[in-house]
Amino acid sequence: MSGTYDVAVVGGGLSGWAAAISAARLGAKTFLVEQFAFLGGMATAGLVNPFMTHYTSTGTKLVAGLFDELQSRLAQLDAIIGRSFDSEIMKFVLQESVLEAGVELRFHTFFQAATADDYAFRLRLTSKSGEEEIMCRRLVDCSGDGDAAVSLGAEFNMGDAEGLPQAMTLMFDVGGVDLVKALEYVRDHPDQMRFPKLPPDADLSRLAKGVISVAGYYDLVGQARSAGEYKAPGDLIFYISRPRKGEVVFNTTHVGGVRGTSAEDLTKAEIEGRKQMMSILAFLRKYVPGFEECYLLRSAAHIGVRETRRIMGDYVFSEDDVEEARKFPDCICRLAYPVDIHSGKGEGYVKDEKKDERQARRGAPPAGDWYEIPYRCLLPKDLDNVLVAGKCVSSTQAGHGAIRIMPACIAMGQAAGTAAALSLQHGVTPRALDTNVLLDALRSHGALV
Numbered sequence: 001m002s003g004t005y006d007v008a009v010v011g012g013g014l015s016g017w018a019a020a021i022s023a024a025r026l027g028a029k030t031f032l033v034e035q036f037a038f039l040g041g042m043a044t045a046g047l048v049n050p051f052m053t054h055y056t057s058t059g060t061k062l063v064a065g066l067f068d069e070l071q072s073r074l075a076q077l078d079a080i081i082g083r084s085f086d087s088e089i090m091k092f093v094l095q096e097s098v099l100e101a102g103v104e105l106r107f108h109t110f111f112q113a114a115t116a117d118d119y120a121f122r123l124r125l126t127s128k129s130g131e132e133e134i135m136c137r138r139l140v141d142c143s144g145d146g147d148a149a150v151s152l153g154a155e156f157n158m159g160d161a162e163g164l165p166q167a168m169t170l171m172f173d174v175g176g177v178d179l180v181k182a183l184e185y186v187r188d189h190p191d192q193m194r195f196p197k198l199p200p201d202a203d204l205s206r207l208a209k210g211v212i213s214v215a216g217y218y219d220l221v222g223q224a225r226s227a228g229e230y231k232a233p234g235d236l237i238f239y240i241s242r243p244r245k246g247e248v249v250f251n252t253t254h255v256g257g258v259r260g261t262s263a264e265d266l267t268k269a270e271i272e273g274r275k276q277m278m279s280i281l282a283f284l285r286k287y288v289p290g291f292e293e294c295y296l297l298r299s300a301a302h303i304g305v306r307e308t309r310r311i312m313g314d315y316v317f318s319e320d321d322v323e324e325a326r327k328f329p330d331c332i333c334r335l336a337y338p339v340d341i342h343s344g345k346g347e348g349y350v351k352d353e354k355k356d357e358r359q360a361r362r363g364a365p366p367a368g369d370w371y372e373i374p375y376r377c378l379l380p381k382d383l384d385n386v387l388v389a390g391k392c393v394s395s396t397q398a399g400h401g402a403i404r405i406m407p408a409c410i411a412m413g414q415a416a417g418t419a420a421a422l423s424l425q426h427g428v429t430p431r432a433l434d435t436n437v438l439l440d441a442l443r444s445h446g447a448l449v
């Protein structure tokens with residue numbers, strides 16, 4: 001096959017989903033290529049849940065647009081409670097919405113590399129059908145790893161000062177949980193919990209019907225470790241309820257010293273993550289009240305990769321932008337989420353928060369305030385007609401630690417797809433696009449910018 005498109009989007013995670021829909025809805029002939037059999041990336045293949053907050057600490061809403069549309073589509077199918085969603089229904093919702101927008105969708109196909117000539121990009125793809133090429137005039141890199149931008153020579157950074165990215169986490173869903181019983185323990189042992197700290201009169205039945213995040217069980221983890229029955233790093237377990245009764249998702253395993261751009265490292269991480277998962281499951285059944293009858297519902301199809309390459313762009317978003325709540329005239333996303341870094345060494349969550357590197361380096365905007373992500377973060381330095389969106393945009397490691405969350409990835413994708421289509425309509429490069437034109441279009445599609 002070979003085709004010619006206005007816009008090609010590489011990677012069908014939440015940023016790629018938003019980019020492809022946005023470009024297609026503005027009339028661009030749009031192609032979306034995804035290596036897996038479904039859209040969603042970390043939100044589906046990685047089982048990541050829930051959507052992290054898109055409000056300020058005082059309740060001002062910061063992200064809307066396609067993110068709101070996604071939530072209401074999930075709600076219509078009874079697949080979201082609060083910020084916690086059903087990742088299987090998510091796959092369906094994402095695919096239907098891109099098809100409705102007229103995007104040409106290709107699963108099971110891996111983007112290999114791009115080359116550029118004066119008029120267009122030539123994308124080399126590989127799949128069960130063999131090698132093929134497509135052409136496009138605007139290239140939006142939503143691969144999470146900057147694969148497309150890097151193949152065109154983009155500059156990037158990875159990880160901390162030693163190049164070590166954040167630890168990976170194999171997420172897994174557990175069913176058969178008696179959540180009310182689990183919350184009784186949580187309520188009665190506040191000293192054992194990082195959160196929540198439930199009051200003695202907490203309405204556990206009501207809490208169990210909603211969405212709750214639980215982290216702790218220090219002594220139980222310690223006892224199991226002493227008995228050689230707990231093989232995951234860290235001092236606590238962390239789970240979040242899913243919309244279906246008795247189902248929770250675990251964000252507890254940690255594998256350090258690995259890079260998501262290395263197949264060898266990914267293999268090592270999947271194997272280690274699965275070993276940790278099995279140890280946690282056995283621990284749950286034996287030690288944790290409410291989990292006696294629990295079972296493994298599913299494990300992530302791909303280990304959760306928090307961070308790989310950060311493509312250097314016209315602006316590099318940093319922790320200072322977060323802490324100083326900086327605003328920009330080309331703001332394409334507002335956010336108040338703090339810097340959140342899981343140590344690249346893979347120690348996991350530790351009890352003493354002062355020793356927890358992630359906490360110690362935490363930066364946040366002042367109470368009630370927010371920071372903004374400039375459009376320039378989506379424009380790779382020295383490359384024209386290429387945009388990057390999602391977790392691989394231009395940022396320092398700490399800046400990335402704040403803006404990598406799903407609502408922001410959707411907002412960035414919406415901006416990238418919109419800019420790609422508008423730049424074609426206006427006959428300019430995305431870099432030369434009038435920011436007011438972009439922001440007006442985003443606002444008219446519900447974005448809070």
Ligand SMILES: Cc1cc2nc3c(=O)[nH]c(=O)nc-3n(C[C@H](O)[C@H](O)[C@H](O)COP(=O)(O)OP(=O)(O)OC[C@H]3O[C@@H](n4cnc5c(N)ncnc54)[C@H](O)[C@@H]3O)c2cc1C
Nearest residue numbers: 011013014015035041042052111144304305390391405406
């Ligand atoms: C363990 C973990 C926990 C997290 N917890 C939360 C949380 O609680 N709340 C929150 O809001 N955020 C959380 N995040 C962050 C968030 O999930 C991600 O940053 C976000 O989903 C990234 O979206 P994306 O579209 O940029 O990238 P991805 O979701 O990584 O999507 C990239 C897509 O591109 C595809 N792809 C990559 N390369 C190629 C290629 N060469 N050819 C074809 N396809 C390709 C991939 O298959 C994938 O579908 C967490 C992340 C992790 C890993």
